[in-house]
Amino acid sequence: MRLFATETSPYARKVRMVLLEKNIPCEVEWVNLRTQDHAALTHNPLGKIPVLLRNDGSAVYDSAVIVQYLEILCPDPAIFPKDPEARIEALRVEALASGIMDTTIAWVLEQRHAADCQDLNMLQRARGKVTTALAMLQEETRVWKDAASAPILNLSQIATVSAVGYVDLRAPDFLVQFPDMLAWMHSMRLRPSVSATLPQ
Ligand SMILES: N[C@@H](CCC(=O)N[C@@H](CS)C(=O)NCC(=O)O)C(=O)O
Incomplete structure (x- = not known):
């Protein structure tokens, strides 16, 4: 199997951590998302990573689906709870974490505009959503x-x-109010x- 990823993608990190926790061998191919024709585009028309290329040549995406696939492929040790209620709760926390990733990325992209072109309302709302969600994760x-x-x-x-690792990389001041989670x-x-998947 081969995983298309970048070193900073929090979605790819989630998948890389699952592979390591379950000890599943998988080649990782780093892609450059800035190029027009990066390798992941061949397998995911949306051009997003992570993409997992299976040995039969079929592709699995996005990160939440890849994680479920890896659990089916290698059920032991399990990362999903067996109890249905606990499973829904785990999927909710995963969705909350993905929402933090999505919203932080949107905030980062908006911040990259020239100062006089930034949507200050959007930046403020994004920061508010991320910090409220981080408080729940804490x-x-x-x-x-x-x-x-x-x-x-x-x-x-x-x-x-x-x-949280991604927020720490791109917007560390969002985390200052969460010292217990930082610890x-x-x-x-x-x-x-x-440690092997720290974004850099
Ligand atoms: N919901 C997707 C999000 C994946 C995603 O947005 N990945 C970013 C990298 S962190 C990407 O590929 N961006 C390139 C693009 O959107 O063209 C998942 O969980 O895999």
Whole structure:
């Protein structure tokens, strides 16, 4: 299998962490999203990464679908809870984390416009949504104190590390008001799947 990814994509990081946690061998091909004809476009008409190319040549995307595929491919150890209610809860946290990624990326792109062309309303609303969502994730992290030494991380923890790690890379001042979550993130660096996928 081959994963098309970039080193900074939080969606790709989520998939890379799942591969490492489950010990699934997979080649990673770094793509340059700025080029018109990057490799992932051949497999996903939307041109978005991550894309997982299976050995039979078929492609799986987006990140939430790839993660479900990897769980089917390699169910043990599981990252999804078996209990239906707990599973829905894990998918909700994954959706919240993905929303943080989407909204932070939109904020970053808007910030790149010349100062007099920026939509200040949009920037303010995006910041408000991300910080409200981060406050919810901080509450989740309070019950994950021992995650760094657990036998396997679960989907909620993997999605949280990926989302918060991306905010830390692109908008670190959004995180200043969440010192407990930052401490949790720091403790997670002991985990190989976290340290090996730090965005740079
Ligand atoms: N919902 C998608 C989002 C993927 C996404 O937006 N990836 C970004 C990189 S972080 C991308 O490929 N952007 C290039 C583009 O939109 O053309 C997922 O979860 O995989």
